[in-house]
Amino acid sequence: MNDLTSIWQQEDDLTPEQVKAYLEGRLQGDALAQVERIIHDSPFIADAIDGLKSLPTADHLDEVVNTLNKKLHQQLAQAKGKRQRRKIPSLYWSIIAVVLILLLCFLGYWIVSSYF
Amino acid sequence: MDDQELLRIYATGKDNFYLGILLERYTLLIFGVSMKYLKNEEDAKDAVQQVFLKVAGELQKYQVAYFKSWLYMVTRNHCLMQLRHKNQGRHHVLQADMPAPVDDLALLQKFERETLLENMHEALQDLSEGQRTCLTLFYLEKKSYQEIATTTGLDLQQVKSHIQNGKRNMKILVLKKMQSV
Numbered sequence: 497m498n499d500l501t502s503i504w505q506q507e508d509d510l511t512p513e514q515v516k517a518y519l520e521g522r523l524q525g526d527a528l529a530q531v532e533r534i535i536h537d538s539p540f541i542a543d544a545i546d547g548l549k550s551l552p553t554a555d556h557l558d559e560v561v562n563t564l565n566k567k568l569h570q571q572l573a574q575a576k577g578k579r580q581r582r583k584i585p586s587l588y589w590s591i592i593a594v595v596l597i598l599l600l601c602f603l604g605y606w607i608v609s610s611y612f
Numbered sequence: 613m614d615d616q617e618l619l620r621i622y623a624t625g626k627d628n629f630y631l632g633i634l635l636e637r638y639t640l641l642i643f644g645v646s647m648k649y650l651k652n653e654e655d656a657k658d659a660v661q662q663v664f665l666k667v668a669g670e671l672q673k674y675q676v677a678y679f680k681s682w683l684y685m686v687t688r689n690h691c692l693m694q695l696r697h698k699n700q701g702r703h704h705v706l707q708a709d710m711p712a713p714v715d716d717l718a719l720l721q722k723f724e725r726e727t728l729l730e731n732m733h734e735a736l737q738d739l740s741e742g743q744r745t746c747l748t749l750f751y752l753e754k755k756s757y758q759e760i761a762t763t764t765g766l767d768l769q770q771v772k773s774h775i776q777n778g779k780r781n782m783k784i785l786v787l788k789k790m791q792s793v
Contacts, residue, residue: 544645548644561640567661
């Protein structure tokens, strides 16, 4: 018999294949019982399964997930590009400020050494 | 590499590559939760992308201790906000459906294992017969809902309800026992 504390232990997450097999009613015996325990113990997974059950078919789930993942990477690449573009102007202004300060120092030194 | 490790690497270098790997693991779940609340495939797909953006923004500012629970909260809140915009005045009905947060793991870690096990065995005996049988078959004998229903003669909904209520009652009983020590 298994340990009673398993009632409060979280099992591993479901793989997308397990989710699809569960939604299509292809699981039986131990495999089905394991998936049901995971769903029962995780409100996140339970909500997701509820939502996925409302789809007319699970056939195109892979396609939906792949498309969303592609868009995710595009979003993250754009965000990275924006951050880099934001860094360039700040660097540009820092260089101008340093050059101006050096020029002022040089000018000050030149005036002091020329007239006094 | 687990979620916390990916999160730690991302927090250190802010390299979106690692954030991408982390979020990809949850695309299906976020889409599923969005479908549950929004009931429309295109809206759910939009919600997934908006949740991704929100997560990327929030992780720039804050440290997150339990990523999965936090992501669930962000997803659910986003969907509820969408619904509120659509159905002003109906949000109180939706809030009633929200599941309570789970802190079972924290409870488990708080006590010594032997003491906890002993108290759980006692608490199991204090449950109603239906709850005790369903919990035992589901968690200890690893049976599916259907197998439990066949064994006990209950219907599927009753089985799920006994497991849910049994688990909650057991937590209450164990906490009472622990506090009285």
